[in-house]
Every structure is written in C-alpha cells, then in structure tokens.
Amino acid sequence: MSAGRLSKRAAPVGVRAHWFILLAVLFALAVALAVQGYMHHLAGISDDSVPATGTASAVPNAVSQGGPVVDSRGGTVRTVRPPDRTVALTFDDGPDPAWTPQILDVLRKHHVHATFFVVGSAAIDNPDLVRRIAAEGHEIGLHTLTHADLGAAPAWRRQLEVQGAQDAIVGITGRAASLLRPPYSSENVAVTNGAWSAMQASAEEGYLTVLSTVDSQDWRRPGVAAIERNVTLSGPQGQVVLMHDGGDDREQTVAALDSALKRFADQGYRVTTVGDAIGIDGTRQASTAEQVSGTAFVWGIRLSDVVITAISWALVAAGIVTLIRAILVVGIAAHHSRGARRMQADSRGRRRLDVPVRPRITEPVSVIVPAYNEAAGIEAAVRSIVASTHPVEIIVVDDGSADGTADIVEGLGLPGVLVIRKENGGKPSALNAGLGAASHDLVVMVDGDTVFEPDTVQALVQPFADPRVGAISGNTKVANRGGILGAWQHIEYVVGFNLDRRLFDVAECMPTVPGAIGAFRRDALLRVGGVSDDTLAEDTDLTMSLCRDGWRVVYQDDARAWTEAPASLGALWRQRYRWCYGTLQAMWKHRGAVLQGGAAGKLGRRGLGYLLFLQVLLPLFAPVVDVFAVYGLIFLDPFRIAALWLVFLVVQFLMAAYAFRLDNEPLRPLWTLPLQQFVYRQLMYLVVIQSVVTALAGVHLRWHRMERYGSLRVPPARQGQA
Known part of the structure; x- marks a missing residue:
C-alpha cells in the first residue's frame, strides 16, 4: 500500500460505520465491565450464617415450624x-x-x-x-x-x-x-x-x-x-x-x-x-436450550474476565509508558534548554574556552508565504516579516485566491516583497513555485495566518552554522489564546508540541517542521524533489524526506511565530483531522526508514516509533481508559480512583508548568488543565480514531482549510514573555 492509495478511494458513507463500530466496542466493553463489577465487586462471599433481620409476619407457620x-x-x-x-x-x-x-x-x-x-x-x-x-x-x-x-x-x-x-x-x-x-x-x-x-x-x-x-x-x-x-x-x-x-x-x-x-x-x-x-x-x-444458554453464559463471563485482565495489564503498561514519557520528555527538555542557552551565550561572545564559536548566519533569507484566501491576516503576516532584523526577500504565492489576497499584498507597496499569482493547485504547488523563485540558499516557509517577531528569522536560521543541519523548526505560539478553547490549544502547543520537539531534536529524529515556521536549505529541498503532494501533511512528509536523505532537523525554541488557532470545536476537529490523517499517510510513506541506517534509521526507529505508540496507539486505547475509570468509580474504591486521577493530573500540571517556564509563558492558562482532561483530550482521541479508520479504509479526505479570524497583529518584540 502506498501513501497515495490511502487517499484515492472515496467511500464517504462507509466511513461513518466506524463510529457505530466504536460505539459497539465501547458498549461491549461497558457490558464486560458491568459483568465483572457485578460478579466480583457488587457482592461477595462473606459470613454465610449471619442471621437476617426483619419481621416474619407473612411467613406461614408451615414454614417457620416445619422441616428444612x-x-x-x-x-x-x-x-x-x-x-x-x-x-x-x-x-x-x-x-x-x-x-x-x-x-x-x-x-x-x-x-x-x-x-x-x-x-x-x-x-x-x-x-x-x-x-x-x-x-x-x-x-x-x-x-x-x-x-x-x-x-x-x-x-x-x-x-x-x-x-x-x-x-x-x-x-x-x-x-x-x-x-x-x-x-x-x-x-x-x-x-x-x-x-x-x-x-x-x-x-x-x-x-x-x-x-x-x-x-x-x-x-x-x-x-x-x-x-x-x-x-x-x-x-x-x-x-x-x-x-x-x-x-x-x-x-x-x-x-x-x-x-x-x-x-x-x-x-x-x-x-x-x-x-x-x-x-x-x-x-x-x-435441555439442549438450557445447555446452549448455560455454555454461552459461562463463556461470556470467562471472556469478560480475559478482556478485563488484558485491559488491566494494558492500563498498567500505558501508565508506565506515560510516566516514562513524562520523565523522559522533561529530562531531555532540560538538557535541550541548557544546550540552547550555551549556544545563545556563544553567539553573544560569552563562550567557554573549550567550545569553538560557530559562525553567525547573516546571509539573506528567502521567505515563502503560500496564500489561499488569506485576506483576513495576510497584511499582518507580510508586515511582520518585512520588519525582520535579518535581511529577507519575501515571496507571496497567491494560490488562486478569490478574496483579493494578492491585491492586498501588492497594495502595501512594501520593498522586497514579490507576489506570484497562480491557479489554485494546493499548498505544495504554491511552496514549490516560491522555491523556484527564491534567490537565496536559505529558505523560510511560513503560513499566511502567521506573524513573526522582528528577530524570529535571525534566531531561526542560526543552526545552519552546522553544515549537517538541513531544516529547522521554530516555536509556534497560539495568538488567539483567549477563551477556554484557545487556552487548551495554547497548552497543547507549549506542552505537547514543543516538549516533543525538544525530545526529537536531541534524539535526532524530528518528524515535522511545522508549516507555520520552518527554515530549510534550498539545495536540501531540491535534492528530495521539493514539497510533495502525496499526503495532506506536506510539512511532515517533507521533514521525513529530509531526514531520510541524511540531513539533521533541529528545533530552535527562541524563533517564535504567532498563528491563529481554531476558535470553534468544529474548526478544531477539521484541522486536527487533516493533521492526523496526513501524519498517518506520511508515516506509511516513510515506513521503510525503520530498516535503514544513519539519520533515516533514527527517524524510523525513534521518531516513527514514538509517533506510533504515543500519538496513535495510546490515543486509540484512551476511550477504554475512560470507560474503565467509570467502572472503577462505580465498582472499585472511588477514593483510590480519584487519587490516581489526581496523581496523573499533578504529573501533567508539573510537566506543563515546566514547559511554560521553558517557553517563558505565564502559568495563568494552566487553571484550565483539569477541564482539558474531560473535553479536549477526548476530542483529540476521537480525531485519531477517525483518522486511523479513514486511512485504513482508503477514503479520500479533502483539504480542510481553517477559518481565518483576522486576529493577528504585528508583534513589536518578544510578545508573550512572562
């Protein structure tokens, strides 16, 4: 099966059946848990001869005074x-x-x-x-x-x-x-x-x-x-x-x-x-009917025993994996942060005597902005890049917009800004068009709904001083973080995405340079054939291609970009559905990296393994965890279950607080973290389930363009610091 085959068949009606299957599985699990709870926890064998209490007015004398x-x-x-x-x-x-x-x-x-x-x-x-x-x-x-x-x-x-x-x-x-x-x-x-x-x-x-x-x-x-x-x-x-x-x-x-x-x-x-x-x-x-019924009953109970035992062990394993991940991610993030601070000190001339100073990157950069109907935010995006402290040329590729996006950019009359108009062909084609027009060896790609800080480009390209580096991921921040949904996404970006990127950087297996902010060597892009349209996650596909070509991909946490996040659950669903589905396509396309050596092998065995277990399989198992938690509250010790959940929440909070500290973010949004476990987490799990079923079914998924809100403003400097 190829990545292309994952998206060629169209069966929009059939894919709906998986929700019925999911509900059926959860119902069957709930029945198994109810049976287990009833059989082993609701009652139990105790002192059998404890006399019952109550009146005996309705008991016939023939019983109370008769034989046993x-x-x-x-x-x-x-x-x-x-x-x-x-x-x-x-x-x-x-x-x-x-x-x-x-x-x-x-x-x-x-x-x-x-x-x-x-x-x-x-x-x-x-x-x-x-x-x-x-x-x-x-x-x-x-x-x-x-x-x-x-x-x-x-x-x-x-x-x-x-x-x-x-x-x-x-x-x-x-x-x-x-x-x-x-x-x-x-x-x-x-x-x-x-x-x-x-x-x-x-x-x-x-x-x-x-x-x-x-x-x-x-x-x-x-x-x-x-x-x-x-x-x-x-x-x-x-x-x-x-x-x-x-x-x-x-x-x-x-x-x-x-x-x-x-x-x-x-x-x-x-x-x-x-x-x-x-x-x-x-x-x-x-009778035969009684034997059939009895056999089915016994095997049903035994099956529920097996299911619950398997789930119990799986829960233990999932808990251990989650705890190990938290410790690993925080530990590696601390290591990455210390390394980043040393590099910043080196760049300012405060270096250790035993560490050579890498040359500072000052050469001009081509910034490519693919744009399709970005009228709401394109002016802020372009103005923010023009204000960069690093020399840049800006190439805005209008991909057949119908809202006057190109006219807005041309009307700004800003120096060093080139507008390319083309028929709508999708984001990869727009990026490739910009790549063909780029004048410089270093290329930065940025979405049309994203704004840069003045020193973002300069900070972003500094790792290119290492000739092994072919691509660099920046630090994407949520601009419209007001409201509880915005706060949840802000937490996810800081805690989930950025901590993982630090881990991937140290492990040399970065799977994704986000479309919102990424820097590339132009010759590295040309060697892998430019930006492919094989998947809906062109940024992940491109990053994996670069890793397999032997390039290092790193994370630069002080290169910050501000982007608009979905402002409704429906828009969030569509965005994450596309992301997850495209990531699955990219993982399948690059599955051969598992057997390769060098940088490709690190991507395959470390990066793809991490994505598979922690971002695909664990979320698929998550609804079972929630159902099991309800089972525990009803049939087991509710205080112990609540205590375990509290411990999990404390671990999450401590990890989040550390991630916010690394990103110089105020801790105020973390008050929404407990609520995130009840709504946002389940939504993300359902997105993974939907994406996996869609990919396995080979159903075609259209590009889901996110609604723009026009909330972006040109940041004066280092916006969002504590």
Missing part, C-alpha cells in the same frame, strides 16, 4: 426433613480451590456424599472442581450467582442471581439443579418476610429451598473442638447440617469434618445428600 426443605410450588406450602438417623450434609460458599478438594478427599475417605450449594461466580472460576463434585457422586445446589441476599434484593436481581447460578452449573456440568439455598439463611424460625418472598419467587421457577437444622458455625472459625460440638447430634431425628467449603480459611472445617463423620458412623447415622435424604433427584439433565 421447603416446597411452595403451585401455591401450596409443604416442608420435609430427613428421616430418622439420616444426616443430609451440606456445604456452602464453594467451590474453593484450596478447601473444596480437601473436603472431597475427606468425604471419599468415609465413603459418603454431600450436597454442595455452590456460588455461580466461584463455580465459573473453578469449573474443574464443580465437575469433580458431580463426578464423585455429590449433589450440586444453587447458592446464587454472587452470594447476594435474596431477601433484601429487588425482583430483577433475585431473578438474575438464581438464573445466573443455574446457567453457570448447566454450562459446566450439563445438568440443572433443583435445590436452592439462599445466602444468609439458617433455620426455619429465622425466615423473614423478605426471605419468604424470595423463596416463593424461586418456587415459581421450580426450585426447592433448603434451610438447615444444625449450624456448625464454622464460618466463625471458633476452633476444631467448637465446630465438633456444634455438629454433635442427639436423638434419632434427621438433620440438615450446614458447613462451608469456601468463603474463607476452612482448615478447621476440614479437621472437624473428619472427626464428625467418624462419630456419625459410630452413632449409626446415615450421611447422604439432601435429595437422597428426602427421596428426590436434586439434579436433572439439562
């Missing part, structure tokens, strides 16, 4: 208990990978079976244990999906808890359970109105409710001897014994179970399952 197995199906209440000398042994809150196997071993040792009331979420986490329980002849009952209190839950949650647990069991074993034990239940006399309502609702779905008559209270972990005393039986009456194989440390339960089973055998009690004790089959073969 309650059948209210069909509206008729019936209860039953195991026959004499029969113990229905039950375990709640499992399966647990540590304790359930040990309990199964003890049961096998004594050749007895029991009923395991499993929690659906624990069953999904430990499916092999559930299958072992069934394979060894034990009975499986339901203990809800997340160990929720059914008596206090609304109807929709009761339904979800019971059906979810059933789906989990069916999906794992292929059999459906007919026995249900509500969490936090105990004996019949403890049934409250809420619990009775839940029991009736479950009965309508075909379930029998199993309470208990003997509570081992092992959940208290009172010691092996105490548990043994709690399960000591007297008399021949049949019992339902409650113990636990999950929910906490069950070492005492395992030890007490072994001795209790010996005693039951010695006393002549038959130990068995609930179903066997009352003469029913506690499970049945699930």
Whole structure:
C-alpha cells in the first residue's frame, strides 16, 4: 500500500460505520465491565450464617415450624426433613480451590456424599472442581450467582442471581439443579418476610429451598473442638447440617469434618445428600436450550474476565509508558534548554574556552508565504516579516485566491516583497513555485495566518552554522489564546508540541517542521524533489524526506511565530483531522526508514516509533481508559480512583508548568488543565480514531482549510514573555 492509495478511494458513507463500530466496542466493553463489577465487586462471599433481620409476619407457620426443605410450588406450602438417623450434609460458599478438594478427599475417605450449594461466580472460576463434585457422586445446589441476599434484593436481581447460578452449573456440568439455598439463611424460625418472598419467587421457577437444622458455625472459625460440638447430634431425628467449603480459611472445617463423620458412623447415622435424604433427584439433565444458554453464559463471563485482565495489564503498561514519557520528555527538555542557552551565550561572545564559536548566519533569507484566501491576516503576516532584523526577500504565492489576497499584498507597496499569482493547485504547488523563485540558499516557509517577531528569522536560521543541519523548526505560539478553547490549544502547543520537539531534536529524529515556521536549505529541498503532494501533511512528509536523505532537523525554541488557532470545536476537529490523517499517510510513506541506517534509521526507529505508540496507539486505547475509570468509580474504591486521577493530573500540571517556564509563558492558562482532561483530550482521541479508520479504509479526505479570524497583529518584540 502506498501513501497515495490511502487517499484515492472515496467511500464517504462507509466511513461513518466506524463510529457505530466504536460505539459497539465501547458498549461491549461497558457490558464486560458491568459483568465483572457485578460478579466480583457488587457482592461477595462473606459470613454465610449471619442471621437476617426483619419481621416474619407473612411467613406461614408451615414454614417457620416445619422441616428444612421447603416446597411452595403451585401455591401450596409443604416442608420435609430427613428421616430418622439420616444426616443430609451440606456445604456452602464453594467451590474453593484450596478447601473444596480437601473436603472431597475427606468425604471419599468415609465413603459418603454431600450436597454442595455452590456460588455461580466461584463455580465459573473453578469449573474443574464443580465437575469433580458431580463426578464423585455429590449433589450440586444453587447458592446464587454472587452470594447476594435474596431477601433484601429487588425482583430483577433475585431473578438474575438464581438464573445466573443455574446457567453457570448447566454450562459446566450439563445438568440443572433443583435445590436452592439462599445466602444468609439458617433455620426455619429465622425466615423473614423478605426471605419468604424470595423463596416463593424461586418456587415459581421450580426450585426447592433448603434451610438447615444444625449450624456448625464454622464460618466463625471458633476452633476444631467448637465446630465438633456444634455438629454433635442427639436423638434419632434427621438433620440438615450446614458447613462451608469456601468463603474463607476452612482448615478447621476440614479437621472437624473428619472427626464428625467418624462419630456419625459410630452413632449409626446415615450421611447422604439432601435429595437422597428426602427421596428426590436434586439434579436433572439439562435441555439442549438450557445447555446452549448455560455454555454461552459461562463463556461470556470467562471472556469478560480475559478482556478485563488484558485491559488491566494494558492500563498498567500505558501508565508506565506515560510516566516514562513524562520523565523522559522533561529530562531531555532540560538538557535541550541548557544546550540552547550555551549556544545563545556563544553567539553573544560569552563562550567557554573549550567550545569553538560557530559562525553567525547573516546571509539573506528567502521567505515563502503560500496564500489561499488569506485576506483576513495576510497584511499582518507580510508586515511582520518585512520588519525582520535579518535581511529577507519575501515571496507571496497567491494560490488562486478569490478574496483579493494578492491585491492586498501588492497594495502595501512594501520593498522586497514579490507576489506570484497562480491557479489554485494546493499548498505544495504554491511552496514549490516560491522555491523556484527564491534567490537565496536559505529558505523560510511560513503560513499566511502567521506573524513573526522582528528577530524570529535571525534566531531561526542560526543552526545552519552546522553544515549537517538541513531544516529547522521554530516555536509556534497560539495568538488567539483567549477563551477556554484557545487556552487548551495554547497548552497543547507549549506542552505537547514543543516538549516533543525538544525530545526529537536531541534524539535526532524530528518528524515535522511545522508549516507555520520552518527554515530549510534550498539545495536540501531540491535534492528530495521539493514539497510533495502525496499526503495532506506536506510539512511532515517533507521533514521525513529530509531526514531520510541524511540531513539533521533541529528545533530552535527562541524563533517564535504567532498563528491563529481554531476558535470553534468544529474548526478544531477539521484541522486536527487533516493533521492526523496526513501524519498517518506520511508515516506509511516513510515506513521503510525503520530498516535503514544513519539519520533515516533514527527517524524510523525513534521518531516513527514514538509517533506510533504515543500519538496513535495510546490515543486509540484512551476511550477504554475512560470507560474503565467509570467502572472503577462505580465498582472499585472511588477514593483510590480519584487519587490516581489526581496523581496523573499533578504529573501533567508539573510537566506543563515546566514547559511554560521553558517557553517563558505565564502559568495563568494552566487553571484550565483539569477541564482539558474531560473535553479536549477526548476530542483529540476521537480525531485519531477517525483518522486511523479513514486511512485504513482508503477514503479520500479533502483539504480542510481553517477559518481565518483576522486576529493577528504585528508583534513589536518578544510578545508573550512572562
């Protein structure tokens, strides 16, 4: 695929589908997070024998004074208990990978079976244990999906808890359970109105409710001897014994179970399952539809586990990368700033004895101004360049303007200004026309919506004293920074663009000399064929071509240019969409630099790698981070999430404050930084997503010309310093 192919196909309707895909992905992620939050954080296994509180006025006497197995199906209440000398042994809150196997071993040792009331979420986490329980002849009952209190839950949650647990069991074993034990239940006399309502609702779905008559209270972990005393039986009456194989440390339960089973055998009690004790089959073969539903449910939960685990690790990685980037960028910016100060001192004659002084660049410069319908700001732009302290010739290339741009420039009657009129052919063609008319070996390119300070050109061209330097990026400043949108863009220019440029300069992998202010060697431009129109980011494409041709590209922070930034979200979207899309085109066009050596290899492996990971992949992942943050606020510790966000914001603020200090900017606009995280950041992420999809789809993107506001003024000197 070539860069050209990225922009030749036209499918304006089809590209809209990616927003639907994005929403679908975010919705699926939100569902996965909601499932995870519900399964693992909204409820949880805790002390199962904590008695419920509430009145029991609606509970029938047949229940409160009856047997532990309650059948209210069909509206008729019936209860039953195991026959004499029969113990229905039950375990709640499992399966647990540590304790359930040990309990199964003890049961096998004594050749007895029991009923395991499993929690659906624990069953999904430990499916092999559930299958072992069934394979060894034990009975499986339901203990809800997340160990929720059914008596206090609304109807929709009761339904979800019971059906979810059933789906989990069916999906794992292929059999459906007919026995249900509500969490936090105990004996019949403890049934409250809420619990009775839940029991009736479950009965309508075909379930029998199993309470208990003997509570081992092992959940208290009172010691092996105490548990043994709690399960000591007297008399021949049949019992339902409650113990636990999950929910906490069950070492005492395992030890007490072994001795209790010996005693039951010695006393002549038959130990068995609930179903066997009352003469029913506690499970049945699930129907095909139930198996399909159960399997889908289990795999859906597992998939959500995998997704959330992957996202969690990705978030950790993203956080580490972001922190490393902040440290790296600030550290390198400090190094770059010290180097720049040394060079400035050298240029003023205050040099160290061991450092040779580079010659000062005084030769004239050709300044090319491509202009298309720039009537609002062209006068300020041209006048500011004419006022330069460095000798310049100015070439204004009118690219078929329909607003009298060329007439305005000619009407100024300024010396050293040449106006070239041509048919509209795009910015690259205008720049190439200016390049063909340039008289000097050093060329500065500046957009028609940009003004220079008097010493901008002089400062900009000084790095050309190094013969290895083929291009120089200046420091672009936002002129119309009033209002919150202007402040956000001002912060982005100072913190994002300029800090990155310092990094790229030191790493010798500068990917972009901005169209607003850039200086070039004329012969370097001619060697790479001038300005190409292969991409919508001609400045990035040109810079990468120069790097691949072996030239160094540097950043001159004291060469300042003032430009108009978009004043509306729509205009900002169009500008950044073009920038990002064009950058992707340029990255694809110059992908071969990754395998090259020298300056090209530095661009490919350092510059393109940085752009790919931090300006493409990380923003693509950003919506997931935002959704995950909402998940954390709802299901995790909101204070911890807020603290993490605050730490992130503090790091951003400190980095921004340092960048503003380097650029001699007042810190006042940084009050908008927290708000920037909620609106501006998301807008930039959506721009990246839109651009990536557009590029991959090969959809043609037209040049989006920014609206001009006429806010530019000729700066008297060093405007914007603190």
